[in-house]
Amino acid sequence: MDLEHLNKTQTVLLTLLVSFVTSIATGIVTVTLLDQAPPEITQTINRVVERTVEKITPEIGSQAAAAKEVTVVVKDEDLITDSIEKNKGTLVRILATPENLPEVSPDVVALGTVIDKEGHAAVPRSIFAEGMRYSAVLASGNEVSFKILNLSSTSSVALLEFAKIDSSQSALTFPKSASLKLGQTVIAISGLTRTAVAIGIVSGLEMGEGKDATSTVVSMIDTNINPRDALPGSPLLNIFGEAIGIRAVSLPETGTAYIPITIVLQEMRAVSAQAPKSN
Structure with a gap:
């Protein structure tokens, strides 16, 4: 099929197909890399995800304030x-x-x-x-x-x-x-x-x-x-x-x-x- 003869609808559909395939491939590669990555890297990513969710949730839900855990360091x-x-x-x-x-x-x-x-x-x-x-x-x-x-x-x-x-x-x-x-x-x-x-x-x-x-x-x-x-x-x-x-x-x-x-x-x-x- 000659790409030059595709109409607008066909071009949009082809673009969506390529994006879909690319997304699946990216997800597979990411999961594979995370499985092989050291624990320190996965922990860091998990913390980033948790903090992102913690900040977004109050805006979507009610106006209740998010609970914060504070660690107090007591010196000798x-x-x-x-x-x-x-x-x-x-x-x-x-x-x-x-x-x-x-x-x-x-x-x-x-x-x-x-x-x-x-x-x-x-x-x-x-x-x-x-x-x-x-x-x-x-x-x-x-x-x-x-x-x-x-x-x-x-x-x-x-x-x-x-x-x-x-x-x-x-x-x-x-x-x-x-x-x-x-x-x-x-x-x-x-x-x-x-x-x-x-x-x-x-x-x-x-x-x-x-x-x-x-x-x-x-x-x-x-x-x-x-x-x-x-x-x-x-x-x-x-x-x-x-x-x-x-x-x-x-x-x-x-x-x-x-x-x-x-x-x-x-x-x-x-x-x-x-x-x-x-x-």
Whole structure:
């Protein structure tokens, strides 16, 4: 057939036929190439298609706004600063003065950390010595006396009850799981007269015997935090602001040991169980 002798109708039909055949051929080639293409390319194409459909659909349908999914990135730095802000009000400073030298200005020998809403605080028991008089300075700056609730206990933790506690004094929060991992980031809050912080990692876990002879529990936490940066009793936190330990009085003094918070809570439960029940 001579193309020059085709009328208009025949020319249009021929053009449509060629276009149809070309479209089918293009589709076959495209599908074949996509089947052979790496996953990264197909994922990119799928994203483009999804985004195109997402933009066109609101115009065709009702005026309802398209739902958008927003991903919020939380940095470790933000978590750490939030943890410090949340827990700096839990500290109390333990003062000591020789009983035979009452005119001597008291020294800060340790930190206590408030562990419940009643205002009880935990400190390493080994900070106390014979011949010394002790008091505490609350977060508000008020100096108060205290008594040791578990005086006869053999635990490494002493629990304090203050003569008066400020309503502004906050308490620690604790993790739901007691699991600790080597290398996890930890924060120690300390300071003789003002709040200071030190950041490090868990460098070692000392294991001890659990409630029965067949189980073991963490009996001491080691960190790489410089011991000069954390007073005895300084709380050790994870990046979510939960307490995982308090600084022990290490021997030698260059040690970096922390008493696990599980021991503190266990001692608090024992004291609560022995307390007389009110009618």
